[in-house]
Amino acid sequence: LAKTTQPISMDSYEGQEVNITCSHNNIATNDYITWYQQFPSQGPRFIIQGYKTKVTNEVASLFIPADRKSSTLSLPRVSLSDTAVYYCLVGDIRKAAGNKLTFGGGTRVLVKP
Amino acid sequence: NAGVTQTPKFRVLKTGQSMTLLCAQDMNHEYMYWYRQDPGMGLRLIHYSVGEGTTAKGEVPDGYNVSRLKKQNFLLGLESAAPSQTSVYFCASTGINQPQHFGDGTRLSIL
Numbered sequence A: 001l002a003k004t005t006q007p008i009s010m011d012s013y014e015g016q017e018v019n020i021t022c023s024h025n026n027i028a029t030n031d032y033i034t035w036y037q038q039f040p041s042q043g044p045r046f047i048i049q050g051y052k053t054k055v056t057n058e059v060a061s062l063f064i065p066a067d068r069k070s071s072t073l074s075l076p077r078v079s080l081s082d083t084a085v086y087y088c089l090v091g092d093i094r095k096a097a098g099n100k101l102t103f104g105g106g107t108r109v110l111v112k113p
Numbered sequence B: 001n002a003g004v005t006q007t008p009k010f011r012v013l014k015t016g017q018s019m020t021l022l023c024a025q026d027m028n029h030e031y032m033y034w035y036r037q038d039p040g041m042g043l044r045l046i047h048y049s050v051g052e053g054t055t056a057k058g059e060v061p062d063g064y065n066v067s068r069l070k071k072q073n074f075l076l077g078l079e080s081a082a083p084s085q086t087s088v089y090f091c092a093s094t095g096i097n098q099p100q101h102f103g104d105g106t107r108l109s110i111l
Helices: none
Strands: A011-013 A018-023 A032-037 A047-050 A055-057 A061-064 A070-075 A084-091 A107-112 B005-007 B011-013 B019-023 B030-036 B041-052 B054-057 B065-067 B073-078 B085-092 B106-110
Touching: A011 A018, A011 A055, A011 B019, A018 A107, A032 A061, A032 B065, A047 A055, A047 A070, A061 B011, A070 A084, A070 B041, B019 B085, B030 B073, B041 B065, B041 B073, B073 B085
Parallel strands: A011 A107, B011 B106
Antiparallel strands: A018 A070, A032 A047, A032 A084, A055 A061, A061 A070, A084 A107, B005 B019, B019 B073, B030 B041, B030 B085, B041 B054, B065 B073, B085 B106
16 A cells, blocks of 8 residues: 655644645555545544546645646635644555555644634 | 444443444445544554455454444454553445545543
């Protein structure tokens, strides 16, 4: 499984854009990149998933360069409620054996007023 | 929509006791997983199942057993609880080409 490296923590202010970069140098051809958000006392929640280039949904954007060795999660105009831990995961979601995901330590994002 | 439901939400055990954690999903997912999360750390996979009647070991399987007798349920058992198993346990489920859906966890303390 590809190992990921992401910053331990980041601080931001309400209304700003937050960008979290994840490194995954050993990503395999069939691996997808998935980001999860976790609030205290809750299970992780899916945010966004992508394979290459750019993916956007109603809450975030995911930028993946051509070499796919890194990815950047972008959270536009964050609010206090976006304070959470964000996990970057890499794996082949199509495998019949199931997408066993390896969670690293995540990035703790603190949004200040 | 219930999604993934874990039972119980909290439990305190004494060393050596046994217990079973229940995970139920109503999304007809084939795959189910049990993770543990220790303070300040990410989730570590204990066991997983790719279908009814099948189970497999994950990253940290020792001290745990699992069963998947019904597609919608995945049980995690501790035969003889140890203090090192104090943790928050998360269950997840998914289908092919889908992200995992997680429950809200079971907080387990072993004295």
